[in-house]
Amino acid sequence: MSDSPKISLTDLHKGFGTKKVLQGVNLDVAAGESVAIIGGSGTGKSVTLKCILGLLTPDSGSIKIDGVEMVGADRKTNEAMQAKSGMLFQGAALFDSLSVWENVAFGLIEGQGMPRKEAHDIAIKRLSDVGLGPEIAPLSPASLSGGMQKRVGLARAIATRPEILFFDEPTTGIDPIMGDVINDLIVKCTRELGACALTITHDMASARKIADRIAFLYKGTIIWDGPVADVETSDNPYLQQFISGNTEGPLDLDLKHL
Numbered sequence: 001m002s003d004s005p006k007i008s009l010t011d012l013h014k015g016f017g018t019k020k021v022l023q024g025v026n027l028d029v030a031a032g033e034s035v036a037i038i039g040g041s042g043t044g045k046s047v048t049l050k051c052i053l054g055l056l057t058p059d060s061g062s063i064k065i066d067g068v069e070m071v072g073a074d075r076k077t078n079e080a081m082q083a084k085s086g087m088l089f090q091g092a093a094l095f096d097s098l099s100v101w102e103n104v105a106f107g108l109i110e111g112q113g114m115p116r117k118e119a120h121d122i123a124i125k126r127l128s129d130v131g132l133g134p135e136i137a138p139l140s141p142a143s144l145s146g147g148m149q150k151r152v153g154l155a156r157a158i159a160t161r162p163e164i165l166f167f168d169e170p171t172t173g174i175d176p177i178m179g180d181v182i183n184d185l186i187v188k189c190t191r192e193l194g195a196c197a198l199t200i201t202h203d204m205a206s207a208r209k210i211a212d213r214i215a216f217l218y219k220g221t222i223i224w225d226g227p228v229a230d231v232e233t234s235d236n237p238y239l240q241q242f243i244s245g246n247t248e249g250p251l252d253l254d255l256k257h258l
């Protein structure tokens with residue numbers, strides 16, 4: 001299975017009632033590759049990610065991780081997929097009832113049954129990877145700034161040395177300078193792990209920095225997919241309007257979701 005893509009989405013469909021959200025999403029992410037799915041509000045980025053993470057069940061289509069079908073997979077298969085994945089949630093999603101280091105070590109202690117002392121030492125190393133000192137470790141996440149919480153979330157995502165990393169809107173809710181710090185850390189951590197990464201974002205600056213390849217989601221399908229370097233010169237008018245942020249153009253802006 002070593003030649004199969006790490007993540008492979010084929011003809012993915014998902015709707016809610018009469019509303020069709022995903023209408024045939026096709027995307028492969030190779031080992032070691034970093035892909036960003038970009039698109040406007042309400043285009044289905046989160047729904048795509050939730051389908052991959054098993055939080056939503058697609059109506060039809062296939063999601064393969066390392067060649068293994070995940071749609072309809074049993075608990076053991078889902079747990080195996082979770083064990084090789086790390087995730088940075090949009091709001092960092094840290095547990096306030098746990099200290100910073102316990103958050104970072106959560107997957108090691110709860111998922112792998114690692115003794116607390118060993119997990120603590122690894123958590124301190126992962127915090128250092130994201131530029132945070134050991135003095136942060138015993139604090140409550142609630143006492144940290146938004147940017148620091150994102151760093152802790154990143155330290156947690158990489159704690160188990162995953163092969164696959166998911167980043168959900170990694171720069172949302174923090175200022176542009178801290179956003180850039182997070183982008184740099186994401187690139188560094190992903191490279192150090194040699195992991196493949198899938199990011200969903202509407203932040204083009206972040207997508208450009210983090211990703212090797214961009215997939216542009218519009219009206220439930222990926223209408224452009226190519227290397228980051230080709231985005232500027234692409235002649236796709238929808239993509240051009242999106243990256244220029246112009247309200248005039250072919251994009252059918254869904255104002256309900258702006």
Ligand SMILES: Nc1ncnc2c1ncn2[C@@H]1O[C@H](COP(=O)(O)OP(=O)(O)OP(=O)(O)O)[C@@H](O)[C@H]1O
Binds near residue numbers: 041
């Ligand atoms: N559980 C749900 N039930 C009903 N509709 C849903 C559900 N989840 C998502 N939707 C709808 O699916 C569409 C796509 O939502 P999604 O959250 O994937 O957008 P997005 O591209 O991530 O946008 P944003 O950048 O604003 O988060 C939206 O119209 C949303 O209202």
